[in-house]
Amino acid sequence: MATKFLIACIASMALGAQAVPVVFTSAQFDTSALAIAEGVPVFDSHGPTPITSQSNATSFGANDFASGSALGSSGLLTAFAEADSLVGAASALAQSHFLGSFSGSGRLSLHLGFDTTNALVGGGLADAMLFVLVQNTVGGVTTTLFNTFFASGTNIDLLAILPTGGTTTLDLLLFSEASTTGGGQSGQNFSELTFAAAIPLPATLLLLIAGLGAMLAVRRKSGSARA
Numbered sequence: 234m235a236t237k238f239l240i241a242c243i244a245s246m247a248l249g250a251q252a253v254p255v256v257f258t259s260a261q262f263d264t265s266a267l268a269i270a271e272g273v274p275v276f277d278s279h280g281p282t283p284i285t286s287q288s289n290a291t292s293f294g295a296n297d298f299a300s301g302s303a304l305g306s307s308g309l310l311t312a313f314a315e316a317d318s319l320v321g322a323a324s325a326l327a328q329s330h331f332l333g334s335f336s337g338s339g340r341l342s343l344h345l346g347f348d349t350t351n352a353l354v355g356g357g358l359a360d361a362m363l364f365v366l367v368q369n370t371v372g373g374v375t376t377t378l379f380n381t382f383f384a385s386g387t388n389i390d391l392l393a394i395l396p397t398g399g400t401t402t403l404d405l406l407l408f409s410e411a412s413t414t415g416g417g418q419s420g421q422n423f424s425e426l427t428f429a430a431a432i433p434l435p436a437t438l439l440l441l442i443a444g445l446g447a448m449l450a451v452r453r454k455s456g457s458a459r460a
Contacts, residue, residue, distance in 0.1 A: 252342060252431040253432065255337070255341075255432055260283055262284070263286055264303035264327075265288050266327045268290040268291055268292040268325045268326075271292075271297045271323075276290055280305070284306075286305045286329075287303070288303045288327070289301070290302070296320040297318040298315075300313075301409070303407075303409075304329060308428055310407040310425070311329060311426070314409040314421070314422050315419075315421045317357075319417065321415075323412065325411050325412070327410075328408045329407045331406075335400070336399070337395060338396060340392065340432070341394070341401065341432050342432070343367065343390070343403070343430045345365065345389040345405075346428070347386050347425075347426050348386045348424065349425075351421065351422050353421075354419035355419065356414070356415070357411065357413050357420030358411065361384070361410070361422050363384075364404075364406040365379055365389075366379065366402075367379040367403055368401070368404075369395055369399045370402075371399035372398075378401075379393070403428075409422045
């Protein structure tokens with residue numbers, strides 16, 4: 234009975250540990266922001282960089298104001314755009330971009346938590362967009378697994394089967410904009426994306442877990458027989 238219980242526990246551990254977080258062999262972030270108020274543009278851009286990237290741009294005059302900001306860091310992208318005008322027009326854009334690649338085969342599980350919020354006054358405009366591109370390359374042949382976009386906040390779970398011996402790239406672009414066309418208008422958009430990916434454990438590790446379980450079971454049975 235004890236042997237069966239041990240084998241069941243090890244089997245449960247093996248099944249429960251089949252997926253592990255993706256380790257990117259290459260990863261880079263880049264951000265940019267643009268603000269225009271009373272015809273004066275201000276632009277800021279950073280990256281690509283493997284560490285946190287952040288961009289901020291602010292333009293203001295006597296009556297109009299615009300601001301854009303973007304952040305890209307491990308597992309997180311944010312973008313913010315704001316435009317306010319008392320007399321004329323103003324606009325702001327911000328984008329945060331991630332590009333990463335990894336190796337692995339089996340079932341890919343990609344979770345995206347996309348949250349976006351607009352605040353509008355007097356006819357101001359604001360919106361956001363999330364672009365998702367996932368591609369897999371094997372032997373010089375590239376296959377697009379996902380190429381889609383989302384315009385409203387939602388939790389997104391994407392699943393795909395990755396072939397053996399390939400490299401997968403994950404390309405995420407978060408875009409935010411706001412604008413006004415006349416006096417007394419205001420538009421704001423704040424968007425955030427959290428992302429995580431997981432793939433199965435390598436088959437060799439599963440075999441190692443199973444092998445250790447079998448060895449423990451045989452050893453225990455042998456010890457009981459000698460007793």
